[in-house]
Amino acid sequence: MTTEYISQHLDNLRLHNSSPTTIRHRLDNLQRIQAKLGKPLVEATTDDLVAWQTALRISPSSIATYTAHIRAFYRWALLNGLIQIDPTIHLVTPKLKRRMPRPIPERDLSAALTTARYDHQLFCAFLLAGYCGLRCGEITRVSRSDVREDENGKGAYLVVHGKGGHERIIRIAPDIYAEVRLLMHRTGFLFVSKNGRAYTPNRLTQITSAHLKAIGLPYTLHTLRHRFATRLADLGADVRDVQAALGHAHLSTTTLYLASNSRRSTTSVDKLGRGFAAMAKRQSAARRSQT
Structure with missing residues (x-):
């Protein structure tokens, strides 16, 4: 179901020249959340949203995505006088690990x-x-x-x-x-x-x-x-x-x-490693001289 307020929010995104992909994703996420809540988004309370987020059994990155979409909606609703208090105030944004690149060989x-x-x-x-x-x-x-x-x-x-x-x-x-x-x-x-x-x-x-x-x-x-x-x-x-x-x-x-980027530093790392070999030779010579 798409409520009047969600439609107005999407119209606002279009005025800000948001891409069709962004608008489509916002609509999809808001509809999913509203369906889980079982009530229009503007009627949801802080407790409703905390319970919704706590019940999510998806990856941290997906939780972060949902949370970002719902927060953006409520910021717009608050700015336009549709709600008096932002109910997302107690929602948590998961800390995400930095994803390292995985280039194909x-x-x-x-x-x-x-x-x-x-x-x-x-x-x-x-x-x-x-x-x-x-x-x-x-x-x-x-x-x-x-x-x-x-x-x-x-x-x-x-x-x-x-x-x-x-x-x-x-x-x-x-x-x-x-x-x-x-x-x-x-x-x-x-x-x-x-x-x-x-x-x-x-x-x-x-x-x-x-x-x-x-x-x-x-x-x-x-x-x-x-x-x-x-x-x-x-x-x-x-x-x-x-x-x-x-x-x-x-x-x-x-x-x-x-x-x-490992290849770029290979020469320097190998050169540093050769320094250890020289050090080991000096230490061995020193031990022999002591015996």
Whole structure:
């Protein structure tokens, strides 16, 4: 059920130019919570919401997501005089562990690309994730009009429609663009199902995950995005450039890819280890001289 107040709240999000995805997620979450409460949200008490949150048997990240959506609704309701007190005041936001990147190894990426050659859309989805850093939802929103070919015909630039309605421009390398270009006979979205409709992010996730599982790889499309970021770091790209390429709102998110970058520090760590060997030789010589 969708109450009048939820509809008004969504209208307010549209006025603030929130993305259709954000609005859809807000609606879905508010409807789920209202159904659990068994009453309109504006009639819920603090005790009702605490009991609802306490009864949740889902992951901490999902609890945090639900809590963020419900808090945003009640902030809006309070601001517009629909309630007198914010009933979410005693809700707890779980402390989440920082997720470390899990990039797909180069050998497994090669296997994924080789076995995806039979389906050019699938092949290009892997390329855009692994070599351009696009999220699954961003890939499904790629349209022919978003692509601007380089003046010399080598490579292109792509307007990426990111999370929260934020856009960024990323580079498509010449070799990657040569493959993506084969999809550009279409006038609309590049990634479509057999009925001509654009893939949803969930559907593309299912297709790519099923392919990876079928060839024995325990990865998702998002791990190819992780690979893109860590490889940029390997090549010495400035962290701000990596942030811009990934579309991260906060630099702290991007630095996770630098923290997990083991190859970049290998030489220094090995050099430090050789220092221990020299130290051990000196200690051994000193012991022999004492005997």
